[in-house]
Amino acid sequence: MYAFDFVKPATLADAVTALGQDGAMPLSGGQTLLPTMKQRLNSPETLVSLTGITDLKGVRREGDALVIGAATTHAEVARDAAGDYPGLAALAGQIGDPAVRSRGTLGGSIANNDPSACYPAAVLGSGATIITNMREISAGDFFQGMFATALEEGEIITAIRFPIPERSAYAKFHQPASRFALTGAFVAQYAGGVHVAITGASESGVFRWSEAEAALSGNFSPDALNGLSVPAKGMIGDLHGTPEYRAHLAGVMTRRAVAAAS
Amino acid sequence: MPKDGIGASTKRREDIRFLTGNGRYTDDINLRGQAYVHFLRSEVAHGRIRSIDTSAASAMPGVIRIFTAEDFGHAGGLPCGWLVTDRFGEPMQEPKHPILAEGKVRHVGDPICGIVAETLEQARDAAEAIELDIEELPAVVDMRKALEDNSVKVHDDLTSNLCYDWGFVEENKEAVNAAFAEAAHVVSVELTNNRLCANPMEARVAIGDYDPWNEQHTLYTTSQNPHVIRLLMGAFVLSLPEHKLRIVAPDVGGGFGSKIYHYAEEAFCTHVAKVLRQPVKWTSTRSEAFISDAHARDHVSKVELALDKDHNFLAIRSTTLANMGAYLSTFAPSVPTWLHGTLMAGPYKTPLVYVNVKAVFTNTVAVDAYRGAGRPEATFQLERIIDKAARELGVDGVELRRKNFIKPEQFPYQTPVAVEYDSGNFHATMDKMLELSNYANLDKRVEESRKKGKLRGFGISQYIEACGIAPSHLVGQLGARAGLYETATVRVNATGSISVLTGCHSHGQGHETSFPQIVADMIGIDASQIDIVHGDTATTPMGMGTYGSRSMAVGGSALVKATNKIIDKAKKIAAHLLEASEADIELKDGKFSVAGTDKSVDWAGVTLAAYVPHNYPLESLEPGLEETAFYDPNNFTFPSGCYGCEIEVDPDTGKVEIMAFTAADDFGVVINPMIVEGQVHGGLAQGIGQALTENCVYDENGQLLTGSFMDYTMPRADDLPVFKVDHSCFTPCTHNPLGAKGCGEAGAIGAPPAVVNAVIDALHRAGHTHVQHINMPVTPARVWAAMNSK
Numbered sequence A: 001m002y003a004f005d006f007v008k009p010a011t012l013a014d015a016v017t018a019l020g021q022d023g024a025m026p027l028s029g030g031q032t033l034l035p036t037m038k039q040r041l042n043s044p045e046t047l048v049s050l051t052g053i054t055d056l057k058g059v060r061r062e063g064d065a066l067v068i069g070a071a072t073t074h075a076e077v078a079r080d081a082a083g084d085y086p087g088l089a090a091l092a093g094q095i096g097d098p099a100v101r102s103r104g105t106l107g108g109s110i111a112n113n114d115p116s117a118c119y120p121a122a123v124l125g126s127g128a129t130i131i132t133n134m135r136e137i138s139a140g141d142f143f144q145g146m147f148a149t150a151l152e153e154g155e156i157i158t159a160i161r162f163p164i165p166e167r168s169a170y171a172k173f174h175q176p177a178s179r180f181a182l183t184g185a186f187v188a189q190y191a192g193g194v195h196v197a198i199t200g201a202s203e204s205g206v207f208r209w210s211e212a213e214a215a216l217s218g219n220f221s222p223d224a225l226n227g228l229s230v231p232a233k234g235m236i237g238d239l240h241g242t243p244e245y246r247a248h249l250a251g252v253m254t255r256r257a258v259a260a261a262s
Numbered sequence B: 001m002p003k004d005g006i007g008a009s010t011k012r013r014e015d016i017r018f019l020t021g022n023g024r025y026t027d028d029i030n031l032r033g034q035a036y037v038h039f040l041r042s043e044v045a046h047g048r049i050r051s052i053d054t055s056a057a058s059a060m061p062g063v064i065r066i067f068t069a070e071d072f073g074h075a076g077g078l079p080c081g082w083l084v085t086d087r088f089g090e091p092m093q094e095p096k097h098p099i100l101a102e103g104k105v106r107h108v109g110d111p112i113c114g115i116v117a118e119t120l121e122q123a124r125d126a127a128e129a130i131e132l133d134i135e136e137l138p139a140v141v142d143m144r145k146a147l148e149d150n151s152v153k154v155h156d157d158l159t160s161n162l163c164y165d166w167g168f169v170e171e172n173k174e175a176v177n178a179a180f181a182e183a184a185h186v187v188s189v190e191l192t193n194n195r196l197c198a199n200p201m202e203a204r205v206a207i208g209d210y211d212p213w214n215e216q217h218t219l220y221t222t223s224q225n226p227h228v229i230r231l232l233m234g235a236f237v238l239s240l241p242e243h244k245l246r247i248v249a250p251d252v253g254g255g256f257g258s259k260i261y262h263y264a265e266e267a268f269c270t271h272v273a274k275v276l277r278q279p280v281k282w283t284s285t286r287s288e289a290f291i292s293d294a295h296a297r298d299h300v301s302k303v304e305l306a307l308d309k310d311h312n313f314l315a316i317r318s319t320t321l322a323n324m325g326a327y328l329s330t331f332a333p334s335v336p337t338w339l340h341g342t343l344m345a346g347p348y349k350t351p352l353v354y355v356n357v358k359a360v361f362t363n364t365v366a367v368d369a370y371r372g373a374g375r376p377e378a379t380f381q382l383e384r385i386i387d388k389a390a391r392e393l394g395v396d397g398v399e400l401r402r403k404n405f406i407k408p409e410q411f412p413y414q415t416p417v418a419v420e421y422d423s424g425n426f427h428a429t430m431d432k433m434l435e436l437s438n439y440a441n442l443d444k445r446v447e448e449s450r451k452k453g454k455l456r457g458f459g460i461s462q463y464i465e466a467c468g469i470a471p472s473h474l475v476g477q478l479g480a481r482a483g484l485y486e487t488a489t490v491r492v493n494a495t496g497s498i499s500v501l502t503g504c505h506s507h508g509q510g511h512e513t514s515f516p517q518i519v520a521d522m523i524g525i526d527a528s529q530i531d532i533v534h535g536d537t538a539t540t541p542m543g544m545g546t547y548g549s550r551s552m553a554v555g556g557s558a559l560v561k562a563t564n565k566i567i568d569k570a571k572k573i574a575a576h577l578l579e580a581s582e583a584d585i586e587l588k589d590g591k592f593s594v595a596g597t598d599k600s601v602d603w604a605g606v607t608l609a610a611y612v613p614h615n616y617p618l619e620s621l622e623p624g625l626e627e628t629a630f631y632d633p634n635n636f637t638f639p640s641g642c643y644g645c646e647i648e649v650d651p652d653t654g655k656v657e658i659m660a661f662t663a664a665d666d667f668g669v670v671i672n673p674m675i676v677e678g679q680v681h682g683g684l685a686q687g688i689g690q691a692l693t694e695n696c697v698y699d700e701n702g703q704l705l706t707g708s709f710m711d712y713t714m715p716r717a718d719d720l721p722v723f724k725v726d727h728s729c730f731t732p733c734t735h736n737p738l739g740a741k742g743c744g745e746a747g748a749i750g751a752p753p754a755v756v757n758a759v760i761d762a763l764h765r766a767g768h769t770h771v772q773h774i775n776m777p778v779t780p781a782r783v784w785a786a787m788n789s790k
């Protein structure tokens, strides 16, 4: 690790100011950022911790939506979203291990947009809105491929607004070593139709499987997916699975998510 | 009998300190004024070093000095401890293994410079400022390509990348070929034994210290065998006399073989501490461990089995390419040869065996022994080919094995591959495994799984292995450059407590608990009266350390010998005290008595007399009570057993789940059943890890793709079932005083073929009969691909 300065502001305004300096980076749970710093792959001059800002934390209901602060940990989401949005809470409860869940945060995960991460599937699959200190961004516009997002320099995610579906579920197939999603499917049924978001599989990051959405909107059952498949082209191939395998898993996991959705 | 004697499941006394975070590992040691070492390692797999400019880096804050190969011009290379002679009678090719890269880098992770600075971060900063000019050369990773005539050479001064071409038993080769030519059935399979990283929980650490006033070097290191390190590094690398070199290996957090070897970082820290007159410390990061700890296995084999019309095994023929990596690690050449070929008869009475092994240099990390070392490779070949034979012949695998087993009454049994098995009962362990796993009801369980949409299968593996590698004169003839005896000193204190000084080293095996049980049992005193001292060449007699499941069979036997000497002398003292004849003295429950009388003296009375010899036969007996014994075994020990693995495959994803695993082992006499069970659990976890998850993968340019736990899959608790472990079917070892055989590696040896056989069984039962074999690790992706290949 290189030497760096550390600040822990108590307000969003102070955080924004601190992030205005050259070489400053936001730090949330640190579960992604700190390992890269230890390996000297990242060298911020100042780390601006977001976890001391009360406004960025917590799960609250706002009408038909659940608004979750960016600095809310996975463990808190697993606990506090369970009543209103059990599909989302269950997803959070499957991220990493207890240590990761009690440190890692929703905002950090979304900002990082790891192609194998779980949360992007729920955010995209819920048609959620990403709220920053500057604006509101729809999920569809936010994710822009592997590790790429619509965030601008110095922009901080403050919260995510998740419309609550009638039913939803996440089915995750582990990459055996990291236990991130080798392929994961998030399925959510809304009055206006069904959303299916697939993570872990595609070279362009999380994506919506529109064919499946159309089929499920007419008939929300695993059988509705018969005959449908995700093309292998554009899927990730690595030592844990070929593009064909991931494409196949997208179908299997979607089916399982539909079966599990309650 | 004392409550903690032989056979008692005494709880491990060392666990209290380990589980409460109070172990003292090498990294817990910090010496006054110590500096920190960071190694600049090669990022390319193969390259010529054009220049190294350390001038800017040397001027950076906190930098004490930067060392390169030039600073080790006086030192020898890291020695190889085993010389293999090839099938033409020629010695293997043995390249130099420098401490720091000389002229060329040969694998990712090859150390080039050692930077010493006041802090670790300063050393890392300086490493980034070193100007390296390396001409990248094409790398050779694939063993077959490495053996092609026009291949790039890892070592320019060798004739090729072939280390040796070994044949065993060379004289049998023609007879084996003839047997195949005439056989009614021939079965063959090509398989790989996947490359592994040991990944002990504690990564390696080395701290060098030098006392100029006594010209005394001390190396604190994470080693399984401190005396071996002292001998190799002192005599062959740094030319330091042993009385000026002390090696301390304190608590060591797992080794599994990877901490047997003498590593460059140890020699570096020892030497540099003297140059700088300052202690220096190096602690490996996990990332560094992946590219600098010896790797394991990495064999590509073809094995063939010839059978007669009645399905008797006629001959085995096996050809293997064994990856040595870029350099020869300490015992690397012995693993695919003497630790592998000698086990290729297995528990079967196959009369003819021929094993050919070509060891190959590649631009990868050196490969050496790892839990099982050679025997897992042999067992995997045998148990896979027999499983395949049973399928092809349409016979029951259990019956095919039984028919060909060496029978209990045939021991001692001379195999066609040099070794003589002293004991065993393969029928008994097989029957026990079948009983405990409820094999008889398997079909019902398969049907229940089928109803749930899962494919269930059962795999069997019957292994025999060789532990306690010995005797020294034989292994010397086979090329070992070390003796393989073990030693123990029993130091009885004046008031009767005992310190046992052993040349073995405990790094998870529980010696601190099990060794005292032997002495307690023999003398009849409480085990709490006895402590083990190990891991420091300054305090323990010269022993060979712990690997190859040798500690109990060899070290424990040395301890029995030394304790017998103590008892003999103590009886003489007791006879004097009791004014009786020595022949009439009996020792029972820690008390010496005169047979047929009520005259007695207790243990502490005798030990006190030995050190306060007021009433003592000084004219015929020295005072004191301390004895040392060296024990060099007559033969290997041969643990054996039968494993059954029951799995379910999820046909949608290819994921394998282990539903049950049963191990029926013959370890001979067991000292502490609970510890033995724990050793089996650990071995099974590693064997299942190899079979299902672990894989060390390089790309074609020699970059390690599995350089962290994000990609290298260690088995986790939820990958494993609750094991059923039994060791009731034991046949005592006939040639050591304990009757013990060794249990540390069995799980890792026997488990992999049981798992793979189970997966193949599940697929065949479900009609996927085109799947003949799946290479380890049997990952979900591979199973799914195999099921869907046509």
Ligand SMILES: Cc1cc2nc3c(=O)[nH]c(=O)nc-3n(C[C@H](O)[C@H](O)[C@H](O)COP(=O)(O)OP(=O)(O)OC[C@H]3O[C@@H](n4cnc5c(N)ncnc54)[C@H](O)[C@@H]3O)c2cc1C
Residues within 6 Å of the ligand: A025, A026, A027, A028, A029, A030, A031, A032, A033, A034, A050, A070, A071, A094, A095, A096, A097, A100, A103, A104, A105, A106, A107, A108, A109, A110, A111, A112, A114, A116, A117, A118, A119, A151, A155, A156, A157, A158, A178, A179, A180, A181
């Ligand atoms: C062992 C392990 C297992 C894991 N398993 C999983 C898994 O199964 N599934 C999964 O999805 N993830 C997994 N993760 C990742 C984990 O969920 C991380 O917590 C998450 O990806 C990053 O969140 P964080 O709060 O730790 O972010 P940090 O590491 O603090 O930050 C990550 C990045 O986001 C930026 N950032 C942080 N917060 C904000 C913000 N509010 N606005 C703008 N930018 C911000 C940071 O500057 C940094 O670049 C795992 C991690 C580990 C270590």
